[in-house]
Amino acid sequence: MPETVQLFVTCLVDTFFPHVGEAIVRVLNQAGVRVEFAQAQTCCGQPAFNAGLRADARPLAEHTIRVFEQAGGAVIIPSGSCAAMVRHGYLELFRDDPLWLPRAEKLAARTYEFSEYLVDVLGITDLGARWPGKLTFHSSCHLRRALNVDRQPRALLSRIREAELVDLPEPEDCCGFGGVFSVEHPELSAEMMKRKLANFTATGAPTMVVCDTGCLMHLQGGLNRTGKPLSVVHIAEVLNSR
Amino acid sequence: MKKNIHQQIRLALADENLQIALDGNALRRTTGRRKAIAALPDYEQRRARAHAIKAEIIAHLDEYASQFAARVAENGICVHRANDAGAAIDIFLQIARERGAKLVAKSKSMVTEEIEFNHRLEAAGLRAVETDLGEYIVQLRGERPSHILTPAAHLRRQQVGQLFHEKLGVPYTEDIPEMVATARRVLREVFLTAEIGVSGVNFGVVESGTLCLVTNEGNGRMVTTIPPVHVALMGMERLVPTLDDLALFLSLLPPAAIGQRMSVYTTLINAPHRPGDADGPAERHLIIVDNGRTAMQASPLAEALACLRCGSCLNACPVFREIGGHAYLGADGSLAPYPGPIGAVVSPGLFGCENFGQLAQASSLCGACKEACPVDIDLPKLLLRVRAGEVGQKAGAGVGLPAPLKLGLKVFGATATSPAMFGLGQKAGALAGKIVLPGKNYLPLPAWTGWGYSKDFPKMAEKPFRERWKQIRQNIGEKPLEKPAAVHKQDAESAPEVDSRSLGEIFAAVAASTGSRVYRITAQSLIPELATWLRARGIARVSGDSLGAELAASLGIPFSQAPDPSSLAGITGAVTGIAESGSLVLLGGPNLPLSASLLPDFHICILYESSLVRTLNEALALPALKPAPMLEIITGPSRTGDIEMALTTGVHGPKEEHIFVLGDG
Numbered sequence: 001m002p003e004t005v006q007l008f009v010t011c012l013v014d015t016f017f018p019h020v021g022e023a024i025v026r027v028l029n030q031a032g033v034r035v036e037f038a039q040a041q042t043c044c045g046q047p048a049f050n051a052g053l054r055a056d057a058r059p060l061a062e063h064t065i066r067v068f069e070q071a072g073g074a075v076i077i078p079s080g081s082c083a084a085m086v087r088h089g090y091l092e093l094f095r096d097d098p099l100w101l102p103r104a105e106k107l108a109a110r111t112y113e114f115s116e117y118l119v120d121v122l123g124i125t126d127l128g129a130r131w132p133g134k135l136t137f138h139s140s141c142h143l144r145r146a147l148n149v150d151r152q153p154r155a156l157l158s159r160i161r162e163a164e165l166v167d168l169p170e171p172e173d174c175c176g177f178g179g180v181f182s183v184e185h186p187e188l189s190a191e192m193m194k195r196k197l198a199n200f201t202a203t204g205a206p207t208m209v210v211c212d213t214g215c216l217m218h219l220q221g222g223l224n225r226t227g228k229p230l231s232v233v234h235i236a237e238v239l240n241s242r
Numbered sequence: 243m244k245k246n247i248h249q250q251i252r253l254a255l256a257d258e259n260l261q262i263a264l265d266g267n268a269l270r271r272t273t274g275r276r277k278a279i280a281a282l283p284d285y286e287q288r289r290a291r292a293h294a295i296k297a298e299i300i301a302h303l304d305e306y307a308s309q310f311a312a313r314v315a316e317n318g319i320c321v322h323r324a325n326d327a328g329a330a331i332d333i334f335l336q337i338a339r340e341r342g343a344k345l346v347a348k349s350k351s352m353v354t355e356e357i358e359f360n361h362r363l364e365a366a367g368l369r370a371v372e373t374d375l376g377e378y379i380v381q382l383r384g385e386r387p388s389h390i391l392t393p394a395a396h397l398r399r400q401q402v403g404q405l406f407h408e409k410l411g412v413p414y415t416e417d418i419p420e421m422v423a424t425a426r427r428v429l430r431e432v433f434l435t436a437e438i439g440v441s442g443v444n445f446g447v448v449e450s451g452t453l454c455l456v457t458n459e460g461n462g463r464m465v466t467t468i469p470p471v472h473v474a475l476m477g478m479e480r481l482v483p484t485l486d487d488l489a490l491f492l493s494l495l496p497p498a499a500i501g502q503r504m505s506v507y508t509t510l511i512n513a514p515h516r517p518g519d520a521d522g523p524a525e526r527h528l529i530i531v532d533n534g535r536t537a538m539q540a541s542p543l544a545e546a547l548a549c550l551r552c553g554s555c556l557n558a559c560p561v562f563r564e565i566g567g568h569a570y571l572g573a574d575g576s577l578a579p580y581p582g583p584i585g586a587v588v589s590p591g592l593f594g595c596e597n598f599g600q601l602a603q604a605s606s607l608c609g610a611c612k613e614a615c616p617v618d619i620d621l622p623k624l625l626l627r628v629r630a631g632e633v634g635q636k637a638g639a640g641v642g643l644p645a646p647l648k649l650g651l652k653v654f655g656a657t658a659t660s661p662a663m664f665g666l667g668q669k670a671g672a673l674a675g676k677i678v679l680p681g682k683n684y685l686p687l688p689a690w691t692g693w694g695y696s697k698d699f700p701k702m703a704e705k706p707f708r709e710r711w712k713q714i715r716q717n718i719g720e721k722p723l724e725k726p727a728a729v730h731k732q733d734a735e736s737a738p739e740v741d742s743r744s745l746g747e748i749f750a751a752v753a754a755s756t757g758s759r760v761y762r763i764t765a766q767s768l769i770p771e772l773a774t775w776l777r778a779r780g781i782a783r784v785s786g787d788s789l790g791a792e793l794a795a796s797l798g799i800p801f802s803q804a805p806d807p808s809s810l811a812g813i814t815g816a817v818t819g820i821a822e823s824g825s826l827v828l829l830g831g832p833n834l835p836l837s838a839s840l841l842p843d844f845h846i847c848i849l850y851e852s853s854l855v856r857t858l859n860e861a862l863a864l865p866a867l868k869p870a871p872m873l874e875i876i877t878g879p880s881r882t883g884d885i886e887m888a889l890t891t892g893v894h895g896p897k898e899e900h901i902f903v904l905g906d907g
Contacts (some may be wrong), residue, residue, distance in 0.1 A: 042664045064660075
């Protein structure tokens with residue numbers, strides 16, 4: 001029996017980047033996993049939670065927990081920050097709620113970020129993908145620091161045929177997105193983005209790979225504004241490329 | 243008119259000098275920290291232990307503080323407890339008035355910044371002179387420090403050169419050693435004439451009632467050794483249970499703060515001057531300051547009381563790197579007493595979310611602060627708690643955010659709770675995207691939206707994933723492909739390297755790397771070696787401890803126990819040396835003047851190789867250390883990095899450390 005997993009596609013992929021979602025399903029399928037998609041899922045509640053609006057984040061978290069309680073198997077999230085929200089944020093959100101905390105803990109225990117699931121759970125680092133050209137990897141903050149996931153996407157990328165993986169200078173620096181931060185403090189966010197894009201440019205790679213669509217829409221939006229012919233892609237797009 | 247935080251941020255971003263200074267600070271400090279931590283193989287375990295110890299202290303804060311206060315009092319130090327800033331100042335002013343003091347020499351202390359000590363003393367007619375180089379610079383400029391550890395991190399050398407020229411009447415220079423020499427000259431006078439020395443406390447050791455101070459320039463030693471009265475001010479949470487725990491924290495603080503294994507001077511104070519002691523102030527006072535800490539301990543921000551004030555979260559923070567410490571403003575435009583990530587938690591924690599809660603919004607929650615913290619304070623979690631208005635009911639949820647943004651998030655939340663509404667929203671958004679700028683994938687939003695300030699916004703997909711799902715499923719098929727062969731790759735664990743060198747060899751190598759000069763000789767050759775050393779420098783009289791006196795007699799040169807200006811060299815023994823950090827341990831007491839290793843330009847230390855220990859923990863456990871009123875752990879010559887982080891030696895303490903290690907031969 002093949003493994004069945006639940007795809008929590010995230011509101012950003014669902015709404016803005018559905019092709020990333022499709023790539024994720026194809027890669028998981030390639031990895032021998034059967035993917036299910038619970039239609040009732042929406043958003044994990046991170047935007048409100050990070051803004052400090054916990055009363056508004058709570059119904060979304062409760063909704064998400066309920067949806068995945070109805071669906072069995074590991075929950076795969078193609079975003080470091082949303083996965084961190086479910087794994088850590090929910091425990092903080094429900095820390096004083098004896099009824100919801102155990103339910104949040106159960107979901108947290110079976111939630112994985114996409115690349116983490118491939119490498120740590122399935123033990124797969126080579127999916128036969130091919131991407132001619134240079135790639136650089138942006139290790140997004142919640143992915144690396146909150147989930148301790150960094151070697152997993154790097155392992156996957158190091159086995160892409162015809163790809164040359166180039167190190168990004170100052171890899172540990174935030175890209176400046178930070179959700180509501182980029183709207184509340186746009187000047188600061190812009191400075192941090194400028195530095196990240198300058199480092200990206202310095203690599204000489206035309207493509208930057210991320211595991212977070214938040215960083216992706218922020219950085220790609222910045223590239224669009226400046227008209228630079230560089231692109232930011234989700235790791236699933238690379239892994240799905242033949 | 244006072245500026246608001248957004249205006250101040252824009253000013254900071256436009257200030258070219260500031261940007262250069264901040265970039266330099268961030269890059270050099272984070273590199274230094276990483277290097278120093280890499281040298282501690284069990285760093286993560288140490289960090290976890292330190293976190294647990296601090297959690298225990300915080301959980302029983304008042305009990306530990308009371309126990310500590312009792313031990314300090316038993317040691318003969320006058321202990322005072324102050325509930326708030328006003329009480330702390332009143333206690334100090336009473337001490338000062340009773341002694342007719344006019345001039346106060348101060349070493350760096352964040353708690354004195356927090357209670358606006360200098361300002362309030364001035365109002366009472368006293369003069370408090372900051373003697374840490376960075377603090378001295380910002381005091382001359384009439385500013386507040388911009389960084390917890392390096393107060394002048396926002397300035398470049400040209401600005402300091404100009405300041406010294408204007409305020410001290412010295413010729414303009416861009417030469418940092420020359421500026422340091424000027425400060426040494428001017429402040430030496432302050433140390434020698436001040437009636438009271440004021441210091442902070444880095445750690446209070448509960449079991450022994452010890453006050454521990456960690457400094458590099460030597461001014462902390464000066465203010466606790468030279469003036470007749472020493473007053474220490476201490477935040478009540480600055481506690482560790484035992485001397486062994488102290489050694490643990492001392493292994494974490496300097497790497498995080500300055501990228502060094504040990505700071506130059508680690509001062510342990512047990513008691514005031516006792517009859518027969520060679521030096522030290524006759525009177526010591528300790529003022530334990532609460533000022534909101536007890537309330538914070540009972541709040542969801544309690545974890546931040548573990549902070550060691552190392553400043554490494556500031557150095558690591560990408561926001562601090564852009565704006566520096568002077569942009570952390572409260573809602574009323576006042577400067578937060580503590581800047582950076584830790585300041586965005588501690589400032590609202592101690593002084594209210596209503597004013598300082600908005601600081602927590604100036605963070606992308608990237609977690610660089612938590613990663614850099616030597617005691618693993620979960621700062622992103624605490625920043626989120628501030629944002630959530632969990633502290634200070636009046637501030638409310640989403641403190642600091644503009645109303646339209648909050649409303650938008652609320653509407654989004656309400657919509658997304660219903661999958662049907664959410665789907666409708668996606669359809670409406672996709673439709674709007676088709677009408678506006680057809681053919682483009684990204685929308686150039688205007689700057690006032692925040693998002694549009696520097697970037698375009700992606701259009702919603704015509705068909706979201708949820709509507710494509712059925713088709714995707716059909717295309718791919720129900721059955722997954724056969725699972726590919728798993729690839730496992732485990733890096734072979736390398737065996738820990740065994741250091742086969744003797745303690746003497748290790749000590750000599752490490753001490754040399756801290757800037758000390760080390761001579762490994764036999765006991766028999768000490769006198770001729772010393773004679774050559776002194777002759778080469780034209781030094782004809784020395785000061786020192788009883789060992790120094792004995793050596794001076796053998797050399798046939800004049801000696802004084804109290805260092806006078808004409809004795810350029812102080813000769814002392816050391817009770818032990820610490821091999822892993824290249825440190826000397828000196829005791830105070832009868833015939834043991836600690837000023838002999840502090841005031842002269844050269845400190846010559848005689849160390850028996852047989853007395854060496856490997857670690858700081860072993861050193862602190864030595865019975866010989868227990869009865870000392872004060873002891874000093876010296877690691878290299880007096881040093882500062884306060885101007886552009888350029889390491890310069892010989893600030894207030896000796897310019898050179900010379901260590902003669904006597905072998906058994």
